[in-house]
Amino acid sequence: MPVPFNLADALDTALKSAAVTAGLEAAAFAPEVRTADARHGDFQANGVLGYAKARKLNPRAVAEKLTTALPAEVSADYDVVIAGPGFINFTLKPATLLAWLRTHDSAAHLKASAATVRQGQTWVVDYSSPNTAKQMHVGHLRSAVIGEAICRLLEFSGAKVIRDNHIGDWGTQFGKLIWAYQRHLDPVALAADPLEEFERLYKVGNAAAEADPAVLEQARQELVKLQGGDPANLAIWKEINGASLGAFQQIYDQLGITFDVTLGESFYNDQVERIYRELTETGLAEESQGALVVFHPEHARFKTQPFIMRKADGASNYATTDLATALYRTEHFHADGIVVVTDFRQADHFEQLFLAVKKWFAAKHYRLPELHHVTFGVITGEDGKALRTRDGGTIKLKELLAEAEARAFALVSERSADIPPDERQKIAAVVGVASIQYSDLSQNRSSDYVFAWDKIISLEGNTAAYLLYAGARIHSIFRKLGTTESGATAANPDPTGQAGALETPAELALARKLVKFADAIRLATDTLRPHFLSLYLYELAGEFSAFYAADKVAVGDPAIRARRLLLCGRTLLVLETGLNLLGLRTLTRM
Ligand code: ARG
Numbered sequence: 001m002p003v004p005f006n007l008a009d010a011l012d013t014a015l016k017s018a019a020v021t022a023g024l025e026a027a028a029f030a031p032e033v034r035t036a037d038a039r040h041g042d043f044q045a046n047g048v049l050g051y052a053k054a055r056k057l058n059p060r061a062v063a064e065k066l067t068t069a070l071p072a073e074v075s076a077d078y079d080v081v082i083a084g085p086g087f088i089n090f091t092l093k094p095a096t097l098l099a100w101l102r103t104h105d106s107a108a109h110l111k112a113s114a115a116t117v118r119q120g121q122t123w124v125v126d127y128s129s130p131n132t133a134k135q136m137h138v139g140h141l142r143s144a145v146i147g148e149a150i151c152r153l154l155e156f157s158g159a160k161v162i163r164d165n166h167i168g169d170w171g172t173q174f175g176k177l178i179w180a181y182q183r184h185l186d187p188v189a190l191a192a193d194p195l196e197e198f199e200r201l202y203k204v205g206n207a208a209a210e211a212d213p214a215v216l217e218q219a220r221q222e223l224v225k226l227q228g229g230d231p232a233n234l235a236i237w238k239e240i241n242g243a244s245l246g247a248f249q250q251i252y253d254q255l256g257i258t259f260d261v262t263l264g265e266s267f268y269n270d271q272v273e274r275i276y277r278e279l280t281e282t283g284l285a286e287e288s289q290g291a292l293v294v295f296h297p298e299h300a301r302f303k304t305q306p307f308i309m310r311k312a313d314g315a316s317n318y319a320t321t322d323l324a325t326a327l328y329r330t331e332h333f334h335a336d337g338i339v340v341v342t343d344f345r346q347a348d349h350f351e352q353l354f355l356a357v358k359k360w361f362a363a364k365h366y367r368l369p370e371l372h373h374v375t376f377g378v379i380t381g382e383d384g385k386a387l388r389t390r391d392g393g394t395i396k397l398k399e400l401l402a403e404a405e406a407r408a409f410a411l412v413s414e415r416s417a418d419i420p421p422d423e424r425q426k427i428a429a430v431v432g433v434a435s436i437q438y439s440d441l442s443q444n445r446s447s448d449y450v451f452a453w454d455k456i457i458s459l460e461g462n463t464a465a466y467l468l469y470a471g472a473r474i475h476s477i478f479r480k481l482g483t484t485e486s487g488a489t490a491a492n493p494d495p496t497g498q499a500g501a502l503e504t505p506a507e508l509a510l511a512r513k514l515v516k517f518a519d520a521i522r523l524a525t526d527t528l529r530p531h532f533l534s535l536y537l538y539e540l541a542g543e544f545s546a547f548y549a550a551d552k553v554a555v556g557d558p559a560i561r562a563r564r565l566l567l568c569g570r571t572l573l574v575l576e577t578g579l580n581l582l583g584l585r586t587l588t589r590m
Contacts, residue, residue: 003077003099005113006518008033008043011090014074015045021069024051024062033090035519040083041091042512043519048086059086094502097511098563101570102499106491107577111156114518116525119158121336124329125151128257129342131168132244132264133177133198136251137394138387139343142376142449145440147341148257148583149530150374154337156581157525162333163257165248166325166340167264169241175223176205178236179215182222194243251397254433256583268324272316275309275323282363284356285309294356307352319353326357330369337370339528344375344446374528377448387451405432407457411465412590419589427590431465432457434584438464441582442534462538465590467579470541472590473548474572478565481554486562493569498562506550510567513543517574521581530582537578544571 004010015031029051036044048066052059063082074080077096081089092100104110127147130140151161180201189197209216226233245262252258276292279285285292290312296302309319329335340350350373361368381387389395409428416424439456442463443449459465478490487495502508520536523529553564576586 003096003103005104005110006522007092007100007515008035008519008522011043011045011074014071015047015066015088017071018066018069022065024066025055035516036089038509038512040087041079041081041089042515043090045088045090048088052086062086063088092512092515094508094511097502097508097515098499100515101511101566102494104570105573107573107580110517110573110577114156114521115158116522118154118337121159122162122334123154123159123337123339124162124164124333124335125154125339125341126164126166126325127151127339127341128248128252128259129166129168130248131171131173132241133173133195133202134244135195135199136248136397138379138397138400138451139394140397141400141436142343142379142440142445143341144252144255144257145437145583146374146376146445146530147339148255149437149441149533149581150339150341150528152581152583153521153525153528153530153533154339156521159337162261162335163259164329165259165262165264167241167245167248167262169237169244169264170266170269170321172223173202174226174237174240175219175221176209177202177240178222178226178233179219180205180208181236181240194240195247198240198243251401254401255437256585263325263328265318265321268321268328269316271324271328272310272320275320275327278364279309279323279356279360282360284359284363294352296352296355299355301348302352302355305348305352307356309356318349322349322353323356323360326353326371327366330361330366335369337372339372339374341374341376344377347373347375372528374445376445379449379451382450382452384450401433401436403453404436404457405429407453408432408435408465411457411459415459416590423589427587430585430587431468431590434464434468434579437583438467438534441530442538444531445529462534464584467537467541467575468584468587469590470544471572471575471579472587474544474568474575475588477553477568481561481565486558486565488562488565488569490569490572493565494562496562498559499566500559500563502563502567504551506547507563507567510543510547510571513540514567514570514574517578521578533578533581537575537582540571540575540578544575 012031012033015033016026016029019026019029030047031045032047033043033045036042048059048063052062060082063086067080067082067088070080078090078092083089104113125147128140128144130136151163155161177198184201184204186197189200205219209219222233226237279294280292285294288306291308292310293306293308295306307319308317309323311317326338329338354371354373357371358368379387387395405428408431409424412424412427412431419427435457440449455461456463457465459469475490478488481488502511517536520533524533547567551564553561553568555561579586
C-alpha cells in the first residue's frame with residue numbers, strides 16, 4: 001500500500017472502518033484524528049472520549065476494541081498506544097517515514113494527493129474589492145493578502161476557485177466627482193497620475209458642496225443623470241473606473257494576484273428589481289418608514305435592527321447589490337461555496353445578509369452554497385492607533401510596498417554583499433513583498449495587527465525573510481553537493497534510491513514534521529485561517545535548522561548522505577509549496 005499524503009485523514013478512515021468491525025455505532029463515531037503534541041506521538045484520535053461519554057461506556061474499553069479492529073496496515077506503519085482516559089496515539093515507524101518521503105516527491109503530486117471533499121466544487125472568493133476613484137491604502141492590504149492565500153488553499157484542496165474583485169464602483173461619491181471633473185479637471189495631472197487627480201477632484205467637489213447648497217444639489221443631479229444612463233456622465237464614470245483598475249492592477253501584480261472576474265456593484269444594477277420582488281413575495285421584506293427592510297425576529301439584535309435593502313428615496317444600496325451578488329454567484333457560477341473577505345466592521349452586514357439569503361433561498365428552493373464571511377482586525381501602528389503617515393494621512397499601498405522593498409534591499413545587502421547589486425535588487429523585490437504578506441498571514445486574522453517594520457523585515461523570528469532564507473540555504477546545499485557522483489538535485493534528491501532508514505533524532509524529528517504538512521493545510525483550509533500553515537512552516541524551518549546543525553549532510557557514507565539529501569529535498573518541496581500556498585514567491589539564492 002502506498003503511504004498516503006494526508007496521514008491523519010487515512011487514520012480517520014481506518015478508525016471508521018475499525019468502528020464497523022468492532023461493532024460500534026459507526027455512523028455516530030467521529031475519530032477526530034489530529035496532529036499530536038510531539039510528546040504523545042505523531043497523531044492522536046480524540047473522538048473516542050465523546051463517543052463513550054454520550055453512551056456511558058468506558059472510553060478505554062472502547063479504545064481497546066477499536067485498536068484491536070484496526071486494519072493490519074495501520075499496525076505495520078505505526079506504534080499504536082492507548083493513553084490517558086482513552087486517547088489513541090499513533091507514532092510512525094521510521095520505515096513509514098522514509099516511505100512517505102520517497103512517495104511524495106513533487107508539487108504536482110502533493111496537490112493531486114491533497115484533494116478533499118472540495119474536489120470538483122466551485123468556490124467564489126470575493127476579496128480585495130476596493131472602492132474606485134481612490135488609491136489603495138494600507139487598509140486594503142489585508143483583504144488582498146488573506147483572500148489570495150485562501151484562494152490558493154481552496155484550490156489545493158481540489159476546488160475550482162473564481163477570484164472575484166467586487167469593486168465599489170457605484171457609490172454616491174460619483175456625483176461630486178463628476179461635478180468637479182466637469183469644471184476643475186487638470187489634464188496634465190490626469191495624465192501623470194489619474195488616481196491622484198480623481199482624489200483631488202473629489203476633495204474639490206466635496207468642499208464646494210459643503211460650502212454651497214446649490215453645488216450639493218448640482219452634484220446630486222449629476223448622480224441622478226449617471227444612474228439614469230446619461231452618456232456624458234457614463235463616459236466620465238467609465239474613465240474613472242478604468243483608471244482605477246489600471247492602478248489597482250499594479251498592486252495586484254506585485255502581490256501575485258490575478259482576478260478571474262471583476263464584477264463590481266454596478267454590474268448588479270439591473271438585477272435589483274428581481275431582488276425586491278422575490279424578497280417581498282416570500283414575505284421576508286417589509287415596508288418600514290418608506291424603506292424596504294428585512295428583520296430577523298429570531299435574532300437578538302436583528303429583530304429590531306433593519307437590513308435596509310431599498311432606501312426610502314427608492315435607491316438601491318450595498319445590501320441590495322450584495323443580495324443580487326449572492327444570487328448571481330449561485331445561478332451563474334453554480335457556487336458550492338462563497339467567501340467574502342473584509343474587515344470585521346462589516347460583520348453585521350454579512351450576518352444579516354447571510355440570514356436573509358438562507359431564508360430567501362429556502363423559500364424559493366434555490367440551492368444554498370456554503371457562506372463564509374472571513375473577517376480580520378485593523379492594522380495599527382506600534383502605539384495601537386490606526387496606521388498613518390507622520391502628518392496623519394493614510395499610507396498608500398504602493399508606497400508601503402516600495403518601502404518594504406527598500407528595507408529588504410538593506411537587509412540583503414548587509415548579509416550578502418557578495419551578490420551583485422542588480423540581483424540583490426531582484427531578491428529585495430521578492431523579500432519586500434513577501435515580508436508584508438507573511439507578517440499578515442502569520443498571525444490569527446481575527447486579531448488587530450501591529451505593524452512594526454523591524455519585526456516584519458527581519459531574518460529573526462517568524463518572518464518571510466527567515467523562511468525564504470531557509471529555502472535558499474537548501475538550494476545552496478544542492479548547488480554544492482548535487483554535482484557529485486550521485487547527481488542529486490533538489491527536485492530529485494536521491495536519484496539512485498540509496499537513502500536508507502532514518503536514524504538520528506534530528507533526522508527523525510524533521511521527517512516527523514514533514515509528514516504533518518497535509519494536516520496543517522487541512523486545518524488552515526477548513527478554518528479559512530492561513531496562520532495555521534504559517535506556523536507550521538516556521539516550525540518546519542526550525543526543525544530543519546536543528547537537523548542541519550546536528551547532522552552533517554556531506555558525509556562519505558553514500559546511504560547516510562542520500563537520506564540526508566532526501567530530507568533536504570523534501571523540506572524544500574514542502575517549504576516552497578507552503579509558501580506558494582500563502583501567495584509568496586520564493587528564492588533560490590538570498
Ligand atoms: N467595497 C467594499 C469596501 O471597500 C468591500 C466589498 C466586499 N464585498 C462585498 N460583496 N460586499 O468596504
